[in-house]
Amino acid sequence: MTVESTVTRGPRKRAAAKKTPGGQPDLVQLLTPEGKRVRPTKALAEYAAFVEDITPEELRGLYRDMVLTRRFDAEATSLQRQGELGLWASLLGQEAAQIGSGRATRPDDYVFPTYREHGVAWTRGVDPTLLLGMFRGVNNGGWDPTTNNFHLYTIVIGSQTLHATGYAMGIAKDGADSAVIAYFGDGASSQGDVAESFTFSAVYNAPVVFFCQNNQWAISEPTEKQTRVPLYQRARGYGFPGVRVDGNDVLACLAVTRWALERARRGEGPTLVEAFTYRMGAHTTSDDPTRYRHDDERAAWEAKDPIIRLRAYLEAQSHADEAFFAELEAESEALGKRVREVVRAMPDPEHLAIFDNVYADGHALVDEERAQFAAYQASFADGEDK
Structure with a gap:
């Protein structure tokens, strides 16, 4: 299985740049689908500054992270189809x-995920195999949240935003x-828990970033x-900023999140980041997306594939050679095997263990x-x- 085998190359389209009435970019993008760096405008400069000095080694690291995360995810999906996992959210x-x-x-930051943040877990140093215990039904989580400041997966939709808000209020009082x-996802943004977390975080100026991955579909319900x-404009009603970022542009996501986290650390309160992206596969392995969306929609988003986009940039800038890609391919296969x-x-x-610690x-x-x-x-x- 090649690192790009789960998507296909499609026709490239370039979206026209737009701005909100306040002069902020409607979509923060620093790397186009064709793999070209966007020249920072005045509106983009505030975010672009956070990746201005990024090195070729760091870019290769981001590419490696995405490739290995995709390989792990593909292996987990295959394992579920083979009956080794009860469910998987790709x-x-x-x-x-x-x-x-x-x-x-x-x-020292703390992360509160849903149940699909396998890539975030990777960046926090959580062994990917630990993510699979819950989906195999052998444990209720699989890792110690305090080891990597990465909370256990949350199945209840949206509740982790309240947990995050409360935690953030606590560390603010501690002076950390x-x-x-x-x-959370676009579907979770409709939950009352998310609205409550927005209210409390704004009122108490909590150092929290709400990162919404808008993958266009809440199971079978479109945005x-x-x-x-x-979605990012909802933040305005609560009194804190919202930013929409190209969720298939790893540089833009890195820059905007750094900006939002630094804002929080300076005591400037919460931020809502809407990562405008797309769920290529099913909601979970129990879902059939062909029943509610068309193939041409997926094809249009395949042309914006985040891995192909960064590879094009690495190759165009001579930041990576064939030896690098070949070595990474071998590493990804080794990961799948492990x-x-x-x-x-x-x-x-133990069958009776389910009753312990209730x-x-x-x-x-x-x-x-x-x-x-x-x-x-x-x-x-x-x-x-039996």
């Missing part, structure tokens, strides 16, 4: 949004020089059926259910599960 197409924003964080970033205005081996070797959990001091109903399940297991004459 990030295909959203690598730039996640890698760019994740690499903008500092080690760090920030918080919360990830235009969720909002009458661009993921397969680790997943298949995961031990099954309540700190125990509960009569939980004790009753535990006893019933234990009796059910013991009812099989051969002692094996």
Whole structure:
């Protein structure tokens, strides 16, 4: 499997630059779909300054991150199709949004993800195989959140934004020089929890960045059926800035997130970043996107593929040669092999462990259910599960 095999090269189109009435760019883009650097205008300069001194080595690192994240994601999808995972939420197409924003964080920042932030987890140093335990049903998370300041995945839609806001309010009171970033999707932006987190973060000037990956579809519901205005403009009603960034441009995502995090650390409060991107695959492996969207829509977004875009720039600037790409291809295959081996070797959990730690001091109903399940297991004459 090649690093670009999950998408195809399509016709390139260049969007016209637009600005909001206030003079801010409607879409922050620093690298075009053709892989050309955008000359910073006055409106872009504030963000472009955060990647002005980026080195070829750092650019290769971003490319490597995206390639390996995509390879891991593709392997996880295959494992689910083979019955090794119960479910998987693919990030295909959203690598730039996640890698760019994740690499903008500092080690002392704290990240609150949803359940699709595999690329962000990679940037935080979380072993990708640890992400798979929950989807295989062998644990309830798989990693210690305090080790990498990366919280466990959140399945409940939107609730992590409240957790992030509360955490950010806490570190502000502690006087810590760090920030918080919360990830959610366009669908979650319709949840009341997100609205509440916007209110509290604004009122208490919390050092939090709300990073919304607008991948155009909340399962089968398109964005235009969720909002009458661009999502980033919602921030204005709460009293803090919102920025829309090209979510398939890793440089722009890196720059804008650095800008927003620095703003938070300076005590200037929250920011909403809308990464305008696209979910290339299904919502999860239980979804069939062909039932609600057309192939030509995906084809148009394939022409904006974040990995192909950065590779074109690396090659045009002679920042990477064929030896680099070949070595990375071998590394990605090795990663896929390791993921397969680790997943298949995961031990099954103790069946009664699901009842542990539900309540700190125990509960009569939980004790009753535990006893019933234990009796059910013991009812099989051969002692094996059915």
